[in-house]
Amino acid sequence: MPRLYPSGFRDDVVRVARSREPGVTIEQVVRDFGVHPMTLQKWLRRADIDEGAKPGQSRSEAAEIGELKKRNRLLEQENEVLRRAAAYLSQANLPEMMYPLVAELAEAGIPVTVIKLSCQPYYRWLQGPITPSEVVEAYRADALFDAHRDGPEFGHRLLADEAREAGEAMSDRTAWRIASSNGWFSAFGKPKRSKSRRPGPPVHDDLCAVADEKGRTRQMFAADAPNDLWLTDITEHKTAEGKLYLCAIKDVFSGRIVGCSIDSRMKSRLAVAALENAVRMRGDVAGCVVHSDRGSQFRSRKFRRALTRHHMVGSMGRVGSSGDNAAMESFFALLQKNVLDRRSWTTREQLRIAIVTWIERTYHRRRRQARLGRLTPIEFEIIMNTTVALAA
Numbered sequence: 001m002p003r004l005y006p007s008g009f010r011d012d013v014v015r016v017a018r019s020r021e022p023g024v025t026i027e028q029v030v031r032d033f034g035v036h037p038m039t040l041q042k043w044l045r046r047a048d049i050d051e052g053a054k055p056g057q058s059r060s061e062a063a064e065i066g067e068l069k070k071r072n073r074l075l076e077q078e079n080e081v082l083r084r085a086a087a088y089l090s091q092a093n094l095p096e097m098m099y100p101l102v103a104e105l106a107e108a109g110i111p112v113t114v115i116k117l118s119c120q121p122y123y124r125w126l127q128g129p130i131t132p133s134e135v136v137e138a139y140r141a142d143a144l145f146d147a148h149r150d151g152p153e154f155g156h157r158l159l160a161d162e163a164r165e166a167g168e169a170m171s172d173r174t175a176w177r178i179a180s181s182n183g184w185f186s187a188f189g190k191p192k193r194s195k196s197r198r199p200g201p202p203v204h205d206d207l208c209a210v211a212d213e214k215g216r217t218r219q220m221f222a223a224d225a226p227n228d229l230w231l232t233d234i235t236e237h238k239t240a241e242g243k244l245y246l247c248a249i250k251d252v253f254s255g256r257i258v259g260c261s262i263d264s265r266m267k268s269r270l271a272v273a274a275l276e277n278a279v280r281m282r283g284d285v286a287g288c289v290v291h292s293d294r295g296s297q298f299r300s301r302k303f304r305r306a307l308t309r310h311h312m313v314g315s316m317g318r319v320g321s322s323g324d325n326a327a328m329e330s331f332f333a334l335l336q337k338n339v340l341d342r343r344s345w346t347t348r349e350q351l352r353i354a355i356v357t358w359i360e361r362t363y364h365r366r367r368r369q370a371r372l373g374r375l376t377p378i379e380f381e382i383i384m385n386t387t388v389a390l391a392a
Helices: 007-018 026-033 037-050 059-091 096-107 119-127 132-150 156-165 172-182 268-282 301-309 322-338 348-363 377-391
Strands: 209-211 217-219 229-239 242-251 257-263 289-292 313-316
Touching (some): 007 026, 007 268, 037 059, 132 156, 132 172, 229 268, 229 322, 229 348, 242 268, 242 348, 257 268, 268 301, 322 348
Parallel strands (some): 229 289
Antiparallel strands (some): 229 242
């Protein structure tokens, strides 16, 4: 069965192959990223088709056709639901909240009798469609709007005082509800929260912390097999277009970056995309511990659901302690010195290609690590996997 690569990885390989420097061949790109030459040629052809450079059905067109087919099936199902529900609706005692919809259908030329509704209650509703409570609400809203226009710095309590002075009695809570729903806020507003606010509480225990003989807690980053312990973190870098954020996931066993995600915004989807890419690249990851800091991206529901979906275990370090994720910090320091500080970056695209190229070409396949016996992460994994296969 052919290997399935993450879409982000495929796009990055195509970017590097297209923007390669003079003298760098396709064969060199293939060796750097560990893909088959025919696979890269297929990806390049697909990219040309998607961009309209070659004839064929692009991925966007295929997705659009699939979406249209899905929409057609949904419309057929909705039509069937409406057909079957007509018999029940004709016998039901419909609430008055349905009558505005009936009025819209009647304006479109559909008689009330076709909808099989009782005509008398509907025509009575037409004579007075607005309830007394809605009239009272409208007068209160008018009074609050006038007060807000005259005093935009007033909060909801002062607006309520002004409305009561004008003859529209209401509670402060009612004034807040009406003003909030209409967006009538004080011009002063609430003070913005400082960016230096404390991180939120951890959603996972720290599974990498161990106690020494003196009872002091320190981090132990060690793994006996691949996909046993992963570390993850997010770093940001400046370009002339704005910041670029990188979320990387590192396998402690070999030091390999098993998944990464690069985006212009630091949202929870950045961490989720990196995790999904790592799972796609590594395969069976059930029971793997994913250690991170207490960033909101790693505490989000989306990230926790992704961990649960892949049967992985979360782990979080302490606040303000760089040693709790020192292995990832060392990787980002290498990236900073070898790529980011070498030159100024004009576009996010240039920096993205440089980061991906350095990780796959230099860090994975050329940079030897002392703790791995002077082997690169790729060489170490190949040797260890071969040893395990022979032992089995």
